[in-house]
Amino acid sequence: MDSAKPVKVLPLTDENLRAALPPARKPIELCSVCRAIGGRVSKLEKGGDVTGAIPDAVGYLREFMRLGENVATNWLEICSECGALYYAERSYEFLIGGSEDYESYSVITHDKVLELAEVSWARKPGAELHAFEDGTWRIVVDPPKNRPQRRS
Numbered sequence: 001m002d003s004a005k006p007v008k009v010l011p012l013t014d015e016n017l018r019a020a021l022p023p024a025r026k027p028i029e030l031c032s033v034c035r036a037i038g039g040r041v042s043k044l045e046k047g048g049d050v051t052g053a054i055p056d057a058v059g060y061l062r063e064f065m066r067l068g069e070n071v072a073t074n075w076l077e078i079c080s081e082c083g084a085l086y087y088a089e090r091s092y093e094f095l096i097g098g099s100e101d102y103e104s105y106s107v108i109t110h111d112k113v114l115e116l117a118e119v120s121w122a123r124k125p126g127a128e129l130h131a132f133e134d135g136t137w138r139i140v141v142d143p144p145k146n147r148p149q150r151r152s
């Protein structure tokens with residue numbers, strides 16, 4: 001999956017990032033998926049104990065944007081019905097006597113996406129925003145230097 005070629009490569013600027021975020025297709029309160037999710041949801045599984053729950057409606061979200069090649073536990077998902085963005089977190093920690101598996105989803109506004117810590121970390125010279133054919137995006141903080149350069 002990491003070898004997929006982007007269809008568009010842009011410098012990572014707030015302007016480009018904002019332009020990549022999709023406009024809402026309908027008000028979130030009229031969206032059956034978002035209403036079924038009903039706000040921030042999380043689930044923590046620790047040594048057989050489960051706290052919280054992830055509603056089935058989360059299955060109608062799909063991946064929208066990776067927040068950097070070294071950020072594996074947090075990303076953005078998009079609601080397939082209304083276009084709302086969700087900040088997703090999935091982490092697994094192996095601990096002797098009770099590993100922890102944590103998962104959460106919460107709606108995030110476009111303004112808040114620009115304020116995310118992951119986005120702040122990515123604001124480095126040379127960072128790029130890659131668009132893929134399937135409609136997903138990826139922030140690439142340190143693009144490979146050996147990509148063929150187009151000369152004009």
Ligand SMILES: [Zn+2]
Nearest residue numbers: 031034079082
């Ligand atoms: Zn929705």
